Amino acid sequence: MSGDDGWYDESAGPLVRPYTITNGRTPTDDAQLDLSTQVMALRSELVPAGLGPEHVTVLHECLSPVSLAEIAAHMKLPLGVVRVLCGDLIEWGLVITRSPSDRPAEQPDLEILQAVLDGLINY
Protein backbone atom coordinates (compact mmCIF):
# COMPACT_ATOMS: atom_id res chain seq x y z
CA MET A 1 0.00 0.00 0.00
CA SER A 2 1.23 3.42 -0.83
CA GLY A 3 -0.26 6.87 -0.76
CA ASP A 4 -0.97 6.90 -4.47
CA ASP A 5 -2.90 3.70 -4.85
CA GLY A 6 -5.60 4.78 -7.12
CA TRP A 7 -8.42 6.92 -5.82
CA TYR A 8 -6.85 9.87 -7.57
CA ASP A 9 -5.10 9.95 -10.91
CA GLU A 10 -4.18 12.48 -13.58
CA SER A 11 -7.31 11.96 -15.60
CA ALA A 12 -9.39 13.03 -12.64
CA GLY A 13 -8.06 16.55 -13.18
CA PRO A 14 -6.61 18.99 -10.67
CA LEU A 15 -7.55 18.53 -7.03
CA VAL A 16 -8.21 22.25 -6.69
CA ARG A 17 -11.02 23.29 -9.01
CA PRO A 18 -9.77 26.18 -11.17
CA TYR A 19 -12.28 28.75 -10.02
CA THR A 20 -11.54 28.06 -6.35
CA ILE A 21 -8.57 30.37 -6.88
CA THR A 22 -10.94 33.19 -7.78
CA ASN A 23 -13.40 32.45 -4.97
CA GLY A 24 -15.83 31.27 -7.57
CA ARG A 25 -15.78 34.49 -9.56
CA THR A 26 -15.91 34.24 -13.33
CA PRO A 27 -14.78 36.93 -15.79
CA THR A 28 -17.14 39.82 -16.35
CA ASP A 29 -17.61 41.40 -19.75
CA ASP A 30 -16.60 44.87 -18.64
CA ALA A 31 -12.99 43.78 -18.07
CA GLN A 32 -12.45 43.75 -21.88
CA LEU A 33 -9.29 41.72 -21.57
CA ASP A 34 -8.36 40.08 -24.84
CA LEU A 35 -6.22 36.95 -25.09
CA SER A 36 -3.51 39.17 -26.54
CA THR A 37 -3.92 42.05 -24.07
CA GLN A 38 -0.51 43.11 -22.80
CA VAL A 39 -0.17 43.18 -19.03
CA MET A 40 2.72 44.83 -17.23
CA ALA A 41 3.35 45.06 -13.48
CA LEU A 42 3.91 48.53 -12.12
CA ARG A 43 6.85 49.10 -9.85
CA SER A 44 5.55 49.02 -6.36
CA GLU A 45 7.45 49.31 -3.10
CA LEU A 46 4.78 47.53 -1.21
CA VAL A 47 2.85 44.47 -2.21
CA PRO A 48 -0.53 44.92 -0.55
CA ALA A 49 -1.46 42.45 2.14
CA GLY A 50 -4.12 39.97 1.24
CA LEU A 51 -2.71 39.29 -2.21
CA GLY A 52 -3.15 35.61 -3.02
CA PRO A 53 -0.19 33.50 -4.17
CA GLU A 54 -1.65 33.41 -7.69
CA HIS A 55 -1.85 37.20 -7.81
CA VAL A 56 1.81 37.37 -6.79
CA THR A 57 2.74 34.85 -9.49
CA VAL A 58 0.90 36.92 -12.13
CA LEU A 59 2.85 40.01 -11.03
CA HIS A 60 6.13 38.08 -11.39
CA GLU A 61 5.07 36.83 -14.85
CA CYS A 62 4.45 40.34 -16.15
CA LEU A 63 7.52 42.25 -14.95
CA SER A 64 7.92 43.02 -18.64
CA PRO A 65 4.84 43.24 -20.90
CA VAL A 66 3.28 39.88 -21.66
CA SER A 67 -0.08 38.71 -22.99
CA LEU A 68 -2.91 37.28 -20.95
CA ALA A 69 -2.61 34.06 -22.96
CA GLU A 70 1.10 33.71 -22.12
CA ILE A 71 0.43 34.25 -18.41
CA ALA A 72 -2.25 31.54 -18.53
CA ALA A 73 0.03 29.15 -20.44
CA HIS A 74 2.98 29.70 -18.10
CA MET A 75 0.84 29.32 -14.97
CA LYS A 76 -1.09 26.37 -16.43
CA LEU A 77 -4.34 28.02 -15.44
CA PRO A 78 -7.49 28.43 -17.56
CA LEU A 79 -7.78 31.77 -19.35
CA GLY A 80 -10.89 32.72 -17.44
CA VAL A 81 -9.11 32.40 -14.12
CA VAL A 82 -6.24 34.60 -15.31
CA ARG A 83 -8.77 37.15 -16.57
CA VAL A 84 -10.21 37.41 -13.07
CA LEU A 85 -6.76 37.63 -11.44
CA CYS A 86 -5.65 40.36 -13.87
CA GLY A 87 -8.93 42.18 -13.34
CA ASP A 88 -8.15 42.31 -9.61
CA LEU A 89 -4.63 43.59 -10.26
CA ILE A 90 -5.98 46.32 -12.55
CA GLU A 91 -8.49 47.35 -9.91
CA TRP A 92 -5.74 47.55 -7.29
CA GLY A 93 -3.57 49.63 -9.60
CA LEU A 94 -0.75 47.06 -9.70
CA VAL A 95 -0.64 46.49 -13.46
CA ILE A 96 -1.27 48.44 -16.63
CA THR A 97 -2.63 46.88 -19.80
CA ARG A 98 -2.92 47.54 -23.50
CA SER A 99 -5.51 45.80 -25.65
CA PRO A 100 -5.58 45.49 -29.46
CA SER A 101 -7.93 48.42 -29.75
CA ASP A 102 -9.79 50.81 -27.49
CA ARG A 103 -12.87 49.74 -29.39
CA PRO A 104 -12.60 45.96 -29.10
CA ALA A 105 -14.82 45.10 -32.05
CA GLU A 106 -12.72 47.11 -34.43
CA GLN A 107 -9.95 45.91 -36.70
CA PRO A 108 -6.55 47.63 -36.50
CA ASP A 109 -6.16 50.89 -38.41
CA LEU A 110 -3.89 51.61 -41.37
CA GLU A 111 -1.02 52.86 -39.21
CA ILE A 112 -0.88 49.64 -37.21
CA LEU A 113 -1.34 47.43 -40.29
CA GLN A 114 1.47 49.24 -42.10
CA ALA A 115 3.77 48.82 -39.07
CA VAL A 116 2.95 45.10 -38.91
CA LEU A 117 3.54 44.71 -42.64
CA ASP A 118 6.94 46.47 -42.47
CA GLY A 119 7.89 44.39 -39.45
CA LEU A 120 6.91 41.10 -41.07
CA ILE A 121 8.82 41.85 -44.26
CA ASN A 122 11.97 42.41 -42.19
CA TYR A 123 11.31 39.46 -39.89
Add this chain to the structure above:
Amino acid sequence: MASSTTDHPEAGFVPTPVKIIIAGGFGAGKTTMVGSVSEIPPLTTEEVLTEASAGVDDLSGVERKNTTTVALDFGRIRISPRHVLYLFGTPGQTRFWFMWNDLARGAIGSIVLVDTRRLDASFAAIDFFERRAIPFVIMVNCFDNAPRYTVGEVRAALAIPDRVPVLLGDARDRDSSKLALVRLVRHAIAMLPMPA
Protein backbone atom coordinates in the same frame (compact mmCIF):
# COMPACT_ATOMS: atom_id res chain seq x y z
CA MET B 1 -12.49 51.89 -18.42
CA ALA B 2 -10.12 50.46 -15.85
CA SER B 3 -8.24 48.20 -18.27
CA SER B 4 -7.28 51.00 -20.64
CA THR B 5 -4.36 52.68 -18.94
CA THR B 6 -2.63 54.16 -21.95
CA ASP B 7 -2.30 57.51 -20.21
CA HIS B 8 -0.11 56.04 -17.47
CA PRO B 9 3.52 57.30 -17.40
CA GLU B 10 4.84 53.75 -17.91
CA ALA B 11 2.37 52.99 -20.72
CA GLY B 12 5.03 53.77 -23.32
CA PHE B 13 6.75 50.51 -22.41
CA VAL B 14 3.70 48.44 -23.28
CA PRO B 15 3.43 47.41 -26.94
CA THR B 16 0.15 47.28 -28.83
CA PRO B 17 -0.87 43.66 -29.44
CA VAL B 18 -2.24 42.50 -32.80
CA LYS B 19 -3.70 39.10 -33.66
CA ILE B 20 -3.82 36.86 -36.68
CA ILE B 21 -5.95 33.74 -36.60
CA ILE B 22 -4.73 30.50 -38.14
CA ALA B 23 -7.86 28.55 -39.04
CA GLY B 24 -8.73 25.41 -40.95
CA GLY B 25 -10.01 21.91 -40.40
CA PHE B 26 -8.60 19.30 -38.08
CA GLY B 27 -5.12 18.24 -39.24
CA ALA B 28 -4.77 21.06 -41.79
CA GLY B 29 -1.49 22.18 -40.20
CA LYS B 30 -2.55 25.05 -37.93
CA THR B 31 -0.19 24.27 -35.07
CA THR B 32 2.59 23.44 -37.54
CA MET B 33 2.25 26.87 -39.11
CA VAL B 34 2.17 28.67 -35.76
CA GLY B 35 5.35 26.79 -34.82
CA SER B 36 7.21 27.41 -38.06
CA VAL B 37 6.94 31.19 -37.95
CA SER B 38 6.66 31.98 -34.22
CA GLU B 39 9.73 33.33 -32.41
CA ILE B 40 8.84 31.22 -29.38
CA PRO B 41 7.92 27.52 -29.26
CA PRO B 42 4.11 27.35 -29.55
CA LEU B 43 2.31 27.63 -26.22
CA THR B 44 -0.98 26.06 -25.27
CA THR B 45 -3.57 27.64 -23.08
CA GLU B 46 -6.87 26.26 -21.99
CA GLU B 47 -10.31 27.48 -21.27
CA VAL B 48 -12.54 25.48 -18.99
CA LEU B 49 -16.14 25.70 -20.04
CA THR B 50 -19.16 25.01 -17.95
CA GLU B 51 -22.73 24.70 -19.13
CA ALA B 52 -23.27 28.40 -18.55
CA SER B 53 -20.73 29.42 -21.14
CA ALA B 54 -21.23 26.49 -23.49
CA GLY B 55 -24.22 28.10 -25.11
CA VAL B 56 -24.13 25.96 -28.22
CA ASP B 57 -24.66 22.72 -26.35
CA ASP B 58 -28.20 21.70 -25.71
CA LEU B 59 -28.23 20.72 -22.10
CA SER B 60 -31.94 20.76 -21.52
CA GLY B 61 -32.87 17.96 -19.20
CA VAL B 62 -29.27 17.27 -18.31
CA GLU B 63 -28.84 17.43 -14.58
CA ARG B 64 -25.12 16.76 -14.45
CA LYS B 65 -22.79 19.75 -14.61
CA ASN B 66 -20.81 19.56 -17.80
CA THR B 67 -17.29 20.91 -18.09
CA THR B 68 -15.12 20.81 -21.17
CA THR B 69 -11.61 22.02 -21.81
CA VAL B 70 -10.78 23.78 -25.05
CA ALA B 71 -7.10 24.06 -25.94
CA LEU B 72 -5.68 26.98 -27.92
CA ASP B 73 -2.22 26.94 -29.47
CA PHE B 74 -0.49 30.22 -30.08
CA GLY B 75 2.80 31.82 -31.01
CA ARG B 76 4.34 35.29 -30.96
CA ILE B 77 6.36 37.60 -33.18
CA ARG B 78 7.74 40.82 -31.75
CA ILE B 79 7.24 43.10 -34.72
CA SER B 80 8.89 46.14 -33.13
CA PRO B 81 9.20 47.68 -29.68
CA ARG B 82 5.74 49.11 -30.29
CA HIS B 83 3.89 46.13 -31.78
CA VAL B 84 3.66 42.46 -30.91
CA LEU B 85 1.85 39.97 -33.13
CA TYR B 86 0.10 36.88 -31.76
CA LEU B 87 -0.82 33.92 -33.93
CA PHE B 88 -3.73 31.92 -32.58
CA GLY B 89 -4.68 28.50 -33.93
CA THR B 90 -8.42 27.93 -33.76
CA PRO B 91 -9.81 24.98 -31.84
CA GLY B 92 -10.79 22.44 -34.48
CA GLN B 93 -14.15 21.31 -33.18
CA THR B 94 -17.04 23.31 -34.58
CA ARG B 95 -18.91 23.25 -31.28
CA PHE B 96 -16.35 25.66 -29.90
CA TRP B 97 -17.25 28.37 -32.37
CA PHE B 98 -18.22 30.91 -29.81
CA MET B 99 -14.51 30.94 -28.92
CA TRP B 100 -13.76 31.98 -32.48
CA ASN B 101 -15.68 35.18 -31.82
CA ASP B 102 -13.32 35.96 -28.95
CA LEU B 103 -10.33 35.25 -31.16
CA ALA B 104 -11.65 37.24 -34.09
CA ARG B 105 -12.50 40.38 -32.12
CA GLY B 106 -10.02 43.06 -33.12
CA ALA B 107 -7.93 40.65 -35.21
CA ILE B 108 -6.12 41.67 -38.41
CA GLY B 109 -7.65 38.65 -40.11
CA SER B 110 -7.15 34.97 -40.74
CA ILE B 111 -5.15 32.51 -42.75
CA VAL B 112 -7.40 29.56 -43.59
CA LEU B 113 -5.30 26.46 -44.14
CA VAL B 114 -6.66 23.99 -46.66
CA ASP B 115 -5.79 20.32 -47.10
CA THR B 116 -6.79 19.36 -50.64
CA ARG B 117 -7.67 15.85 -49.48
CA ARG B 118 -10.29 17.30 -47.11
CA LEU B 119 -11.54 20.46 -48.78
CA ASP B 120 -14.86 20.32 -46.95
CA ALA B 121 -13.07 20.64 -43.58
CA SER B 122 -12.27 24.27 -44.45
CA PHE B 123 -15.79 25.34 -45.49
CA ALA B 124 -16.86 26.25 -41.97
CA ALA B 125 -13.86 28.52 -41.38
CA ILE B 126 -14.27 30.27 -44.75
CA ASP B 127 -17.94 30.81 -44.05
CA PHE B 128 -17.22 32.21 -40.59
CA PHE B 129 -14.82 34.92 -41.82
CA GLU B 130 -16.83 35.73 -44.95
CA ARG B 131 -20.02 36.36 -42.96
CA ARG B 132 -18.24 38.69 -40.57
CA ALA B 133 -16.32 40.51 -43.32
CA ILE B 134 -13.06 39.64 -41.59
CA PRO B 135 -10.10 39.70 -44.03
CA PHE B 136 -8.79 36.22 -44.81
CA VAL B 137 -6.51 34.48 -47.27
CA ILE B 138 -6.49 30.82 -48.25
CA MET B 139 -3.26 28.90 -48.01
CA VAL B 140 -3.27 25.45 -49.52
CA ASN B 141 -0.94 23.46 -47.29
CA CYS B 142 0.79 21.28 -49.87
CA PHE B 143 1.24 17.97 -48.09
CA ASP B 144 3.87 15.71 -49.64
CA ASN B 145 1.46 12.89 -50.43
CA ALA B 146 -1.56 14.98 -51.44
CA PRO B 147 -2.58 15.54 -55.06
CA ARG B 148 -1.42 18.90 -56.49
CA TYR B 149 -3.93 21.42 -57.78
CA THR B 150 -3.53 24.87 -59.24
CA VAL B 151 -4.67 28.01 -57.44
CA GLY B 152 -7.49 28.30 -60.00
CA GLU B 153 -8.71 24.77 -59.33
CA VAL B 154 -8.73 25.32 -55.56
CA ARG B 155 -10.47 28.67 -55.94
CA ALA B 156 -13.18 27.09 -58.08
CA ALA B 157 -13.62 24.09 -55.77
CA LEU B 158 -14.01 26.33 -52.72
CA ALA B 159 -16.04 28.99 -54.59
CA ILE B 160 -13.63 31.70 -53.42
CA PRO B 161 -14.19 35.12 -55.03
CA ASP B 162 -11.30 36.69 -56.96
CA ARG B 163 -10.73 39.39 -54.36
CA VAL B 164 -9.63 36.79 -51.77
CA PRO B 165 -5.98 35.74 -52.21
CA VAL B 166 -5.31 32.02 -52.60
CA LEU B 167 -1.75 30.77 -52.28
CA LEU B 168 0.05 27.45 -52.27
CA GLY B 169 2.49 26.89 -49.46
CA ASP B 170 4.05 24.64 -46.87
CA ALA B 171 3.06 25.25 -43.26
CA ARG B 172 6.34 23.66 -42.08
CA ASP B 173 8.36 26.27 -43.92
CA ARG B 174 9.06 29.57 -42.14
CA ASP B 175 9.32 31.64 -45.33
CA SER B 176 6.17 30.13 -46.76
CA SER B 177 4.25 30.90 -43.57
CA LYS B 178 5.75 34.38 -43.40
CA LEU B 179 4.67 35.05 -46.99
CA ALA B 180 1.10 34.08 -46.11
CA LEU B 181 1.15 36.52 -43.17
CA VAL B 182 2.44 39.30 -45.44
CA ARG B 183 -0.27 38.55 -48.02
CA LEU B 184 -2.93 38.67 -45.33
CA VAL B 185 -1.81 42.04 -43.95
CA ARG B 186 -1.65 43.47 -47.49
CA HIS B 187 -5.15 42.13 -48.11
CA ALA B 188 -6.39 43.64 -44.83
CA ILE B 189 -4.97 47.02 -45.86
CA ALA B 190 -6.72 46.75 -49.23
CA MET B 191 -10.00 45.96 -47.46
CA LEU B 192 -9.88 49.03 -45.21
CA PRO B 193 -12.76 51.40 -45.84
CA MET B 194 -11.72 54.42 -47.88
CA PRO B 195 -11.30 57.57 -45.79
CA ALA B 196 -14.29 59.85 -46.18
